[in-house]
Amino acid sequence: MFVAWTLTVAASDLRHRRVANASIVAGLIAAFACAFTARMPFGIAPAQAALGALLGLAALLPFFALHVMGAADVKVFAVLGAWCGPHALLDLWIAASILAGLHALALLLATRTRLATLVRSGEATFELRGHRATPYVTCLGIPALGMLALRQLGGA
Template structure:
């Protein structure tokens, strides 16, 4: 296997996650497990797009899981977001996680601000004039896992341009 296969697997997985999160605000466990398996296989066969060893992939997955787990426990983040971040740790390594977290959080903040403006929420008092603002069932909430995978895909492009992709 060569690195091109790893790039295709990563982009395909990231696209499925982003589309699922944006469209249904749900990411099935099978998509998460498939992404983790692909990341670990790419690391094992040294064909991953981010040149991660199996040990780095395992540590990255663990760090990704532990880093966002408190947010899930506090009820401010979905379980799928945490699991996707762990899988991104397996794909990209733990060294990439802080940057991905910051980029995704900035994108999510812009999305939330856009929702506040477009739903005519008065920001000063956070009082709604009509309808729910950041609701989940109505899909107005921010698709954080999509923000994470878009940030990781952008990092892949930057990483590739810098000569990091073999």
């Protein structure tokens, strides 16, 4: 379920730069259902799932308030906190931020946009093929899936 949910929200973000609230709710319900039935891919207990969700929400909410991050990014990070636990959030955030930075650099190169032009224009984002901004949900999903793969390979 975790893999299917993560791929679904990542694909939606990548393609449309939107994640439906129904997908967020479904992921949260699935995370807690797995926690209560001891079928979590990351071995997270219900209390850890709740703490992870709250910390995930609290960690990125200020960025949403400052208009530098979308609501879906914040909500997905909270759901990932429920799935992966609070201990995984910092690693996910760092890895996702590195991926987002690489994506922004690739966009700069692909659009041949000079960084100085962005700074002078006052615009926070730039566009490529009608898509604005970096698909941060996708950037969050990639390391989350990587963490699961490492867990499965390591037998932990």
